[in-house]
Amino acid sequence: MAGKAQTAWDGLNERQRAYLHVLYDHDQAAEQQRAADWTSGRSMDDRTPAAEWRWIDVVTPGTKLTSVQRDLAKRDVRDPGVGSTLAALTRAGLIEHEEVPRGRSRAVRAKMTRTGRAAVRAAIKAAPGRRTGELADWSWEILVRLWEADGALVRAGGAAAERALLDRRPPLAVQHGYPYYVISEAGREHYRQGWARYQQLHPAVVAPDPDPGADPWPGTGQRALAGLRQAVDAAVADRRAAFERQLQAEADTAKAQQRPDSGREPSGEWERLVADQARQVLDLAAAHARARAEMAARHYAEAEARIGPAIGAYVHGALAAYTLSVDNTLFDGAVAEAIQRAAAAAGPEWTLPPRPVPCGLHDVDSDLGAAWDTAAGARTRRRPLPKQMTEPRRRMVGRGRYRTPVPADPEPPPLDTRLQRAWALARAVAGEVSDGVLRRSLHPPVRESR
Structure with a gap:
């Protein structure tokens, strides 16, 4: 099966591989959800065979995107050709697909075959399946x-x-x-x-070593990586709070500068004295409002300036964690020290670290390579994401024809494109190395048989 699956994978083009990989991810997610339902007892009476619940919606009638279409759009695969791609995968024996009636239109759905799942596992070098007697x-x-x-x-x-x-x-x-x-x-x-x-x-399950030696991924290393992520989140939250204070201060300044007009000049000494006092009070209030607005603008600028170094430290620390996961040379406290040292060395005027070295796992190398190319400006999307994935959903109140949109809260200006892409790269890398999953996948421990 492995040779047939590898041969089938080698015969696919990049578009077909993207489709097969996305369908595999959805297939495995459905399988894991099914197992979780059985574990919790929620599906004790559900005897639906796998031949039915493994079907995946690829295209549905209407404007709403399916989860498959969303994942394909993230991989920059959106040009026409869904039918021909699914047909090619079906001819190769990797999937089954069909059209089913949905209202007045028809939906397209697909299902992975055993050969299809084996082909993706061969490509991503997934761990071999369970043997008899081994636990899920x-x-x-x-x-x-x-x-x-x-x-x-x-x-x-x-x-x-x-x-x-x-x-x-x-x-x-x-x-x-x-x-x-x-x-x-x-x-x-x-x-x-x-x-x-x-x-x-099962590398995703964190299990303590029964005969502990050198710890390849200690808790201090995980906390060091999490601390870098928290620093970025805190800087972004501070920027948002400073932006809201700045808006409020500007609104207060505009209100304080408005002067009531009585429509007539004060007559008499008493009225002129009262008018002068009122004018002095308004001038003082306007001066205080302007001072608050200036302070709020300064705080916003300071908060925005802290985001860049925090993102730089995060991306350098995450890539250092990735490198030591691939090299498998540092253990115990040296893991946290390497992450912290790389983050500190980034500095305020940081540059993007070198491209991550290939680890040999197809999905990891593909995803991180694309994220690094995007952060470096070497890769751009052929087409923008669908508007259903980019336009914020408006919250509505009321029912029927009385439904009205709720005004959205003002958002601070978007971060610089360079920072956004570097932040996305850091999150992608950290997601792969978190809890030592990547390191255990690349360098599984070996125990001598007793």
Whole structure:
């Protein structure tokens, strides 16, 4: 199957690969949601076969975009040719597609085949599938919680969890009144023996090493990366708050400069004295309002100036975390030190770090390469995103013909394009390396058989 799948993938063009990759992501998301529903017991009575729930809507009648169309637009794939692309993938045996009636029109939907899923897994170098007796990701996560509880009760409801833990000989847990479990000695041994394999099979599940040595992704490293992200978020929030204060101060200044007109000149000494006092009070109020407006403008400029260095530190720290994940040379506290050192070295007049080195995982290299090219200005979109993805949705009040839009709150000016693209790059890189997932995928731990 692997050779056939790899050959099928090699015969696809970039557009067809993008379609297949997006469909695979939706297929896996549906599979994970199905497993989660079974674990929680929400779908105990649902016997819908996979041949039905694996269908994915690609195009639906009307103007609303499907999630597939949105993901394709993010990959800059929007030109006409949906039918021909799906037909080519169907001929290659990678998907099935059909048109189904939807009202007065017809919708297009597709379903991945086993060969299609194997082709994407071969391209992204996904971990091999589970062997007989190995736990799924959700059941492995429950066993990790039981291991960390170290004999304490853990709540893990659902019939699927009960089957995964108890329907084994010997069982991995002992039930102490549904839905509470305690890990058994067999569960501890399964954890010790299978930890290295599960690190490769389910890298997204953070599981402590049963025989701890050098920690490839310590908590201090994760907190260092999160701290850089929080610094950017705080700077953006401060800028927004300063912008709102500036608008309020400008409105107060305009109001204070308005002078009431009585329509006649004051007559008599008393009225002239009262008018002079009123004018002095208004002048003083206008002067205070102008001072507040100047201070608010200064605070806004200072808040905006802090965003650039924060984004620079974040993108340098994230790419340093990516590099050490690929190199696999630093451990324990050295991970956090490397991230913090790279962030500090960026400086206020930072430049974009070098392009990330390929890690060998197709989806990671493709996504991060495109994000870096966009940040560097070497890649531009052929066409803008659909207006359904860019125009903010207006909040409406009322019912029927009485529905009216609610005025949106004023937004600060958009950030400089260079900062926006660098921030997007940093978020993309951090998402790949977070919790050491990328490092475990590239360098799975090895345990000698006992």
